[in-house]
Amino acid sequence: MSITESQGASNPGQALPHRIRDQLRFEILTGALPAGTQLKQDALAARFQASRIPVREALRQLETEGLVAYRLNRGAVVIGMDIEQICELLDIRIALEGYAVRAAVPNMGRADLDALESLLNAYDDADTGPQWAELNRRFHLALCAPANNQRLRRLIEEYGLNTHRYTHEVMSLADGKEGLKAEHARILEACRQQDGDLAARLVEAHILEKKKNLVAMHRMRQDG
Structure with a gap:
């Protein structure tokens, strides 16, 4: 079970941006989304069956955590470190x-x-x-x-x-x-x-x- 599924089951009232953030965070931390991966809002909205608004908010929260950055002409990208x-x-x-x-x-x-x-x-x-x-x-x-x-x-x-x-x-x-x-x-x-x-x-x-x-x-x- 993914983090999103487990948290959604225990807290169905949790805001959708938080559930999207938690799942993407889990995939970044475990390497499923490696450094350099583009996080396209349209694709994520389709994946999570949501509008772009909660996706955009989830990406903004991941940016404040230092896991995602916005790059010119690429949008949101998973950050890598040396x-x-x-x-x-x-x-x-x-x-x-x-x-x-x-x-x-x-x-x-x-x-x-x-x-x-x-x-x-x-x-x-x-x-x-x-x-x-x-x-x-x-x-x-x-x-x-x-x-x-x-x-x-x-x-x-x-x-x-x-x-x-x-x-x-x-x-x-x-x-x-x-x-x-x-x-x-x-x-x-x-x-x-x-x-x-x-x-x-x-x-x-x-x-x-x-x-x-x-x-x-x-x-x-x-x-x-």
């Missing part, structure tokens, strides 16, 4: 998420810990890189949510959206399913122990390792 840009965003994530987790852990209640454990358990049923990447994204957002800072959360979500589509392949090739789950399990245990500093340091190391693996993979591809 390795330097991705690494810069990962450095920003390290700073933002480390700060957020230090603030979040003292506020975590049983419901927060249960939600994190539920996401961790979902890895057992996931078997592809894109699925791991989506669960990883949700785990990181759930970690930061108890910081109770909506502006910070939006920034973390924005930078996460712009890096997870590049790091899901790293998760598959470099870490594997069990490696990623083990890292998250250590973070969750630090949260249970109410050790915000340890949890933050583990999160920072977790993201830094993804950056190192991404750079190494890029270097090997160039050498090959």
Whole structure:
């Protein structure tokens, strides 16, 4: 089931532009819509059985998230990033998420810990890189949510959206399913122990390792 279908089933009143945005975002993040893909409004309107107005609004929201840009004579296009840009965003994530987790852990209640454990358990049923990447994204957002800072959360979500589509392949090739789950399990245990500093340091190391693996993979591809 796609994100659009699952969200539409649970929230039939959700605005159509949001459902279109969520589905296109999902396809961009999982690589189904690679960098450089043109997003033609007429074709999307036909696909989603909608007018161009909700499609235009969905594309505008994706533009604010940094996933889509408008190019002269091409319209909306999926944005790609080079390795330097991705690494810069990962450095920003390290700073933002480390700060957020230090603030979040003292506020975590049983419901927060249960939600994190539920996401961790979902890895057992996931078997592809894109699925791991989506669960990883949700785990990181759930970690930061108890910081109770909506502006910070939006920034973390924005930078996460712009890096997870590049790091899901790293998760598959470099870490594997069990490696990623083990890292998250250590973070969750630090949260249970109410050790915000340890949890933050583990999160920072977790993201830094993804950056190192991404750079190494890029270097090997160039050498090959």
